[in-house]
Structure formats: structure tokens, C-alpha cells
Amino acid sequence: MPNQIGFDNEKYLTEQSAEILHRIDQFGDKLFLEFGGKLLFDYHAARVLPGYDPNVKIRLLQKLREQVDIILCIHAGDIEQKKMRADFGISYDADALKLIDNLREMGLDICAVVITRFEEQPAAIQFKNKLERHGIAVHTHRFTKGYPTNVELIVSEEGYGANPYIVTTKPIVVVTGPGPGSGKLATALSQLYHERKRGVRAGYAKFETFPIWNLPLKHPVNIAYEAATADLYDVNVIDSHHLDAYNIKTVNYNRDVEAFPLLRRIIEKITGEPCPYKSPTDMGVNRAGFGIIDDEAVRQAALQEIIRRYFRYACEYVMGFIDKKTVERAQLLMEEIGAKPEDRAVVLPARRAAEDARLHGKGNEGIFCGAAIALRDGTVITGKNSTTMHAAACLILNTAKHLAGIPARIDLLPKSIIESLNHFKRDVLEGNRLSLDLEETLITLAISATANPAAQSAMEQLKEIRGCDVHITHIPTPGDEAGLRKLGLNLTCDPDFSTRSLFLS
Numbered sequence: 238m239p240n241q242i243g244f245d246n247e248k249y250l251t252e253q254s255a256e257i258l259h260r261i262d263q264f265g266d267k268l269f270l271e272f273g274g275k276l277l278f279d280y281h282a283a284r285v286l287p288g289y290d291p292n293v294k295i296r297l298l299q300k301l302r303e304q305v306d307i308i309l310c311i312h313a314g315d316i317e318q319k320k321m322r323a324d325f326g327i328s329y330d331a332d333a334l335k336l337i338d339n340l341r342e343m344g345l346d347i348c349a350v351v352i353t354r355f356e357e358q359p360a361a362i363q364f365k366n367k368l369e370r371h372g373i374a375v376h377t378h379r380f381t382k383g384y385p386t387n388v389e390l391i392v393s394e395e396g397y398g399a400n401p402y403i404v405t406t407k408p409i410v411v412v413t414g415p416g417p418g419s420g421k422l423a424t425a426l427s428q429l430y431h432e433r434k435r436g437v438r439a440g441y442a443k444f445e446t447f448p449i450w451n452l453p454l455k456h457p458v459n460i461a462y463e464a465a466t467a468d469l470y471d472v473n474v475i476d477s478h479h480l481d482a483y484n485i486k487t488v489n490y491n492r493d494v495e496a497f498p499l500l501r502r503i504i505e506k507i508t509g510e511p512c513p514y515k516s517p518t519d520m521g522v523n524r525a526g527f528g529i530i531d532d533e534a535v536r537q538a539a540l541q542e543i544i545r546r547y548f549r550y551a552c553e554y555v556m557g558f559i560d561k562k563t564v565e566r567a568q569l570l571m572e573e574i575g576a577k578p579e580d581r582a583v584v585l586p587a588r589r590a591a592e593d594a595r596l597h598g599k600g601n602e603g604i605f606c607g608a609a610i611a612l613r614d615g616t617v618i619t620g621k622n623s624t625t626m627h628a629a630a631c632l633i634l635n636t637a638k639h640l641a642g643i644p645a646r647i648d649l650l651p652k653s654i655i656e657s658l659n660h661f662k663r664d665v666l667e668g669n670r671l672s673l674d675l676e677e678t679l680i681t682l683a684i685s686a687t688a689n690p691a692a693q694s695a696m697e698q699l700k701e702i703r704g705c706d707v708h709i710t711h712i713p714t715p716g717d718e719a720g721l722r723k724l725g726l727n728l729t730c731d732p733d734f735s736t737r738s739l740f741l742s
Contacts, residue, residue, distance in 0.1 A: 241534040242288035249528030250297055256522050257301070257444075261408055263513060264440030267432060269425040270522070272413040273445045277339050280324050282446055284727065285461045285539040286529065294444075295343055298411065306407040307340065307347045308428075309333060310414040310421045313354050313361040313377075322415060323549070326722060330364050332415040337373070349374040349403045353420025356380075376401045381423055385499055392506040397430035411444075417469060422500075430507050440513070441504065445523035448473045450487040452526055457539035459488055460570055464546040466490075467566040468559055479516035493517040540574060541706070544581045547571045548729035552712050555732045581729060583609040583708035586617050588731075590628070591710040594621035604734075608632035608709045610702065610726070612640075623672070625655065629709060629717040630678035633724070636702060637682075637695035649692045650681050674716030679723075699724060 261268045274282070276294055283291045290296065298305050315329045322332045337347055350368055352361050355377035365375045378400045383390025390396050405428070412425045425441055432439040447462035459473050476489040478497055494517055501512040514520040529535055547567040553559045571577070579585055590607030606628035609619045618639055620632030634649055643649070655673070658681065662668045673681065679699075685692040703725035711733045713721065721728050 241531060241537075243531040243534030243538065244286040244288040244528050245530045246288065246290045246293050246296075246528065248530075249524060250293065250300070252524035252527045253297055253444075253522065254300060256524055257297075257409065257442075260440065260442045260522060261304075265438035267405070267408055267410065267437055267439040269410045269412060269428055269439060269441045271421045271425045271441070271443045272411055273443055273521075274447065275416075276411075276413045277336060278324070279446070281461075281465055281542070282525075284542045284545070285458050286525070286535055287538045288530075289528075295340075295345070298345060299343060301409060302344060304407050305345070305409045305411055306405040307345060307411045307413065308349050308351060308403060308405070308424060309336065309347050310351045310353055310412060310419040310424050311364075312414075312419050313352050313356065313358045315416070315418070316352070316364050317358040317360045319360075320416070324722075326718065329415040329419075330360075336413075336415065347373070348405055349376055351376045351378055351403070351420065351424050353378045353423060354380050374403075376403060378420065378424065378427065381427075384423075385496075388499070388502050388506055392430060392503060397427040397507075398434075400424075400427040400431075402431040403428060417466070426503060426507065429504075433507055433509075440508075441520075443521045445521040446525050448488045448490055449526040450476070450489060450518050450521065450523055452488065452529075454486075454488050455573075457536045457543065457574055460574055461539040461542045461546070462490075464543045464567055464570045467546065467550060467570065468563045470566070476516050476518045479518040482515035482519075487516070487518040489517050489521075540576055541581060543567075543571050543574060544576055544578060545727065545729050547578065548581075548708075548731070551732040552730055555734075556712070581706065581708060582611050583617060583706050584729070586619050587708040587710050590619040590621045594623070594628075604711070606709065606711045608707065610636055611706045612636070612702065613705065625672055626678065627672055627674045627714065627717055628711075629675040629707075629713055629721060630673050632707070633675060633699070633702075633720070634678065634682070634695070637698050640698035640701055641691070641694040643691050643695060647691060649689070649695055650678070650685055651689070654681055654684060674714055675720030676716040676723075679720055702726065 257270065277292055279291050283289045311329060311333050319328045321328055325332065340346060350373055352365060352375065355361055368375050381391055382396050410428065412421045414421050429439050429441055448459040452459055454473055454475060463471060463473055472491045473488055474491050474494055476487045476494055478494065479485060479487045497517045504512045550559060550564045550567045554561060554564045586609035587607045590609060591605050594605040594607060606622040607619060608628040609617055610632055611617050618632065618636045620628050620635050622628040622631065638645060658677065659671045662671055682692055682696050686696045705726055707721060707726045707728050709730040712730050
């Protein structure tokens with residue numbers, strides 16, 4: 238089924254920009270705007286809201302460029318533990334560096350990096366040194382004294398006052414980070430404390446996307462958010478504070494609802510004024526619901542995302558990254574909306590391809606893998622592993638041939654190049670895995686394209702598969718995963734290993 242557009246970016250930009258400017262007027266001098274979710278490359282939002290631009294938030298900041306400063310927060314513990322951002326396959330500290338580079342390319346810059354909950358962690362010190370030697374201002378915040386119960390101590394010179402003051406000059410200060418738990422809220426409130434001590438009428442708000450407050454609690458888009466945060470055990474709830482204040486049902490998530498009374502007290506202590514918000518829904522700047530133009534399209538996209546998250550957690554469990562409770566939580570959410578793994582259109586074709594490899598003895602190391610991709614027009618292409626090629630590599634070559642109208646019998650990769658690669662891997666590098674992974678296959682295809690017009694045509698078609706769904710019957714090896722990521726594919730895989738090698742898997 239072809240992808241349908243369900244979200245209007247321009248309408249969302251207009252709504253969100255107007256709401257941010259309204260918040261500035263509400264406070265007078267300065268607004269500290271905590272960004273929930275990803276500032277750049279928000280692929281979760283793009284998957285559940287088809288048509289959503291993953292970089293629409295940056296477009297908004299570019300629109301408000303003359304009024305915006307940016308502070309980037311990162312938790313010292315995430316640096317130390319090398320916490321990963323799964324969609325890029327890079328650690329949070331590397332993602333922070335990438336974010337700084339991306340912002341600069343888009344005409345935006347950060348005024349400071351804050352390393353939060355800093356306790357002299359060696360990796361955090363190294364990260365700090367690297368940034369400072371590139372001329373970037375870095376501040377460290379330790380755990381806030383008195384948090385979370387002693388408001389008098391939190392809002393004092395020993396609490397927020399112990400953090401260094403970060404100089405900002407614009408009326409909007411965006412506080413962002415590579416992921417949840419980065420310390421964005423504490424940094425924003427610390428700055429609010431310092432500004433108020435200096436006589437600046439500053440305020441706080443939160444830029445949110447999910448959950449979407451004006452969709453039903455059990456709408457698939459909101460359930461997809463629960464699935465995305467199953468490892469954090471977030472649960473969407475009716476905002477009881479908003480219901481009490483306005484008798485209107487809105488959706489928020491449990492941590493914000495539970496923390497709101499404390500946050501309200503902290504804001505009132507800092508400002509010496511009644512809190513302008515009666516609920517966490519009030520506090521959020523979230524107009525994403527007004528950008529939805531096709532509810533059925535986003536429902537179907539969200540259902541697919543919930544299934545995708547289940548597969549991801551199942552694989553992370555067998556790899557030892559998470560506990561079984563997270564997988565069970567994701568499975569319950571999937572079952573709650575009446576879905577099953579096989580509702581993802583590429584799952585059964587991939588499994589049939591693996592079975593075909595088994596029946597025809599075309600596996601490698603006695604392991605038989607299958608892969609499938611669903612193209613934009615609904616066509617499903619499959620591939621299977623062999624002694625010469627991984628299933629992912631076979632899949633992408635078959636797909637490129639299909640899109641370029643090249644008959645299946647025509648080889649795109651010259652045998653001489655494959656033999657040369659095998660010699661290099663076996664005799665020069667002294668390796669024992671000769672079959673080509675996807676990354677090696679893409680390089681070989683590019684080399685072949687210099688002399689083979691068919692290979693050139695096939696290579697050019699790979700631009701057309703970005704954003705398509707792929708399923709593999711085994712967890713991909715590093716070379717396969719890197720290649721699929723670079724092609725921009727939405728990957729799921731069964732929680733089985735593609736090799737008996739403990740190192741590679």
C-alpha cells in the first residue's frame with residue numbers, strides 16, 4: 238500500500254511559531270524553552286506522522302533565528318556508559334558533536350554545552366576537554382542539592398545557585414539534548430533562577446511533540462509513544478491537573494503529571510509569583526495535533542511503528558541490552574491495538590525467503606537468512622543469503638535491478654572484482670568470512686558502475702528506496718546494519734543471530 242501523507246508541516250510550523258511567540262509575550266523578557274524529543278532527525282515522528290519533516294523543528298528555529306540562543310545538555314553518565322542513539326548507531330556524546338555540526342551548517346550555533354550530573358567521570362572530562370579545545374564553552378552541573386523534595390534548598394545559592402550562570406542574549410533560549418534524561422529541565426530552571434536574581438523577567442515552557450495532548454489516550458500515535466519509551470516505563474495518562482482546572486480531558490505522560498506539583502512550587506519559589514500554568518498540558522507548547530490532516534493514515538503508520546518497536550526490543554533483549562520486562566511491555570502494547578508481528582508486510586516474505594534458502598542449501602555457516610523490502614508502490618522484493626553474499630546485500634541488488642528494469646539473470650557485480658575481494662579478505666586480511674555484506678556490496682556496485690551502464694542505472698535507483706520498510710530474519714552484522722542505515726531504510730529483524738561468531742554478533 239503506497240504511503241499516504243497524514244501531516245501538514247506548514248500548518249504545524251505556523252501554529253507552533255505563533256504559540257512560542259505568545260509564550261514570550263506572556264513572560265516579558267526571556268523564555269527558556271525545553272525541547273522534548275529530538276531537535277534534529279526526529280525519525281520517530283516522521284514514521285508515525287507520514288509527511289512529517291524530521292527536521293521541521295530546525296526549520297522553526299531558522300524562522301526565529303534572530304531571537305534564539307541554544308544550550309545543549311548531556312548527562313555525564315550517558316557519556317561514561319556510551320549510551321547509544323539507535324537510529325544512527327552512534328553514542329550520545331558523538332550525537333552531541335554531530336548536532337553541533339548540523340546546527341552550524343544550518344546557520345545556527347550553540348552558546349554553551351552543559352554536562353549534567355557531573356561527578357568527575359573520566360569520559361566526561363575527556364569530552365569536556367575536546368569541546369573546549371574546539372573553542373566551545375562547556376559548563377558542568379552537579380546533582381542539585383535538595384532535589385526533589387526540599388524546595389527551599391533547591392531554590393537557593395546551594396541548589397540552582399551553585400550552577401554557573403550561562404550568558405544568553407536572545408529572548409528565546411532553547412535547551413536541548415541528545416535524548417531523555419539529559420538534564421534539560423534542571424538546566425532550564427537553573428538559568429531561570431539566575432535570570433530572576435538579575436532582575437530579568439524570564440519564564441519556562443516545554444516544546445513537546447508526544448504524546449499529543451488533543452488526541453485520545455488510546456490513539457495509536459500516543460500508544461506508539463509509549464512503545465518508543467517502553468524501556469523508560471513511561472505511561473500515557475489523562476492529565477488530572479488539567480481536568481481539575483478546566484474539566485477538559487487531555488493526554489500527558491505519567492512522569493510530567495506526577496512531577497507537576499513540585500515543578501509548580503519550584504517555579505513559584507524562583508519567580509515569587511503564582512505559577513502561570515495549571516497543568517503540565519498548559520506548560521507544553523505542542524501543536525502537532527493540529528498538523529494532522531489524515532487521521533487514518535497516521536493511525537496505520539503508528540500501528541506499524543508499534544510493531545517495529547517490538548522487534549527492536551526483542552533483538553536488544555537477546556543482545557543483552559535490555560531486560561525482558563521491556564519486551565513484554567512492548568508486546569502488550571502491540572496486542573492492545575490488536576496487532577501482531579506478521580502485520581508488518583515484509584515479515585512473512587522475508588521468512589519465506591529464508592526457508593527457500595534452507596530448502597536449496599544456499600546458506601552460510603549452516604544459517605539461512607531471508608530479507609524483504611516493501612517499495613512505495615506496494616511491491617515486495619526479497620533476497621536470501623548464500624556462500625557469496627549476505628541476505629541484505631542480495632535484497633538491495635534485487636531491488637535495484639527491479640527498479641532499473643534490469644533482468645534478474647544479469648550480474649551487476651563482475652566476478653573478477655568479487656574474486657579480488659575474496660582474495661583480499663582471505664589471503665591479505667587473513668579473514669575467514671568471505672561472503673559480501675551490504676556495505677561491501679554497495680562499494681563493489683559503485684566500482685562496477687564506472688564500466689557497466691546497468692550497474693550505474695541500478696545504483697542510481699537506490700535513492701528511491703529511502704524510507705521503505707525492510708525486514709531481515711536475523712540480526713544484521715555491522716556491515717549490513719551500516720549499509721541499511723545509510724540507505725535510510727526502516728529496518729526490523731527477527732531476534733536471531735546471523736552468525737555463530739560471538740564477536741560479530
